Amino acid sequence: MTPGTPPPDASTPPPEPLSPAQVIVLGLLRFAGRATPYDLKQGVAGSVGNFWSVPHSQLYAEPDRLVARGLADVEQEPGGRRRKSYAVTPAGVAALDAWVADPPVDLGELRTPALLAVFFGADPAVVARTQLPQHRAKLEEYERLIEAGAAAGEGVARGPGLTLRAGVLSERAWIAYWTEMLEEAAG
């Protein structure tokens, strides 16, 4: 064993890495300070959900798992609906920062049924005609959001705006692709 290599085990078992869903919950909680699962649902819908959606049932389950790991804490409304709200603990902040500083390498996948259809013999022009308007609408939506963000100006986190840019570039790529497919003769 080379010097500098840590001993092949020790006291602490390697802490389970955070799952993407946990990162999303932790990150949204940090933005919000304190939030209920329902708040998280709203939060996901308008922002990170554009590129990584999480079913609502998971937004109810995940916070409790984070509490169990000491990364968040709960608080129960005394009256009314007795809603539970969550906030990130210092350990949670540390875990989130560590993940964010060194995310798993994974380029992602295109994973769209339209592409599967083309792969297995669909007429590309036909598929293109339904895909194009959708992608154009998405692109416009992202561009509007970017403008709105620019107007809002300082004081807000920069991350969300930067990912919007990825959305724009990706939608443009799709539009270019399906436009090409329009030219392809039928199979």
Added chain:
Amino acid sequence: MTPGTPPPDASTPPPEPLSPAQVIVLGLLRFAGRATPYDLKQGVAGSVGNFWSVPHSQLYAEPDRLVARGLADVEQEPGGRRRKSYAVTPAGVAALDAWVADPPVDLGELRTPALLAVFFGADPAVVARTQLPQHRAKLEEYERLIEAGAAAGEGVARGPGLTLRAGVLSERAWIAYWTEMLEEAAG
């Protein structure tokens, strides 16, 4: 009720739509004529897996589900490893063609951890430096595959080659994005 509208139910319960994994298995079986789950695993790895991966355990489970639905049939090797191999039935061909002709509308998601990291505050330039080489490598790989396909020429299915083009455009978009992020000042 307007004429031409079918009665609001009848004998046949609505056939469960195919899942993407089932489409992949059916489609690959059709390309191959007859294949074992292991063959499918190899097949996925080199082609459709680039944009829609399927864990190998599913490639063992899914064919049997297709058999149960009458969309494929099994055959057992008489000796040796007694491998099971599958082939698409006429009903399977019909189901696949129907799906391919009218895939669910779903634009897909970017779903990459790197983007999540940026969203939640990572220094975009730092993330970019690990993402860029990976995407460049992927792009080169796709371009090589396209050249190889062009050399192979006629006689092969057109679908796979067309999806490769989507891969190229997508990788270029990523490269453009992360190159922009390199410019962004640190958080």
Added chain:
DNA sequence: TGACAACAGTCCAAAATGGAAGGTACGGTT
């Protein structure tokens, strides 16, 4: 004859998924 790598398949615990169903608060009627 054994060792080893590549091949092939099974199994399972732990999640994700998505929808159905169930409660609660609230504003406005009558």
Added chain:
DNA sequence: AACCGTACCTTCCATTTTGGACTGTTGTCA
């Protein structure tokens, strides 16, 4: 004040999906 409808909010659950650990098989080379 009783009622209603709607929006809000939460739980539950059956079904898949997931990835990895584990087992066994075949063929090859020393």
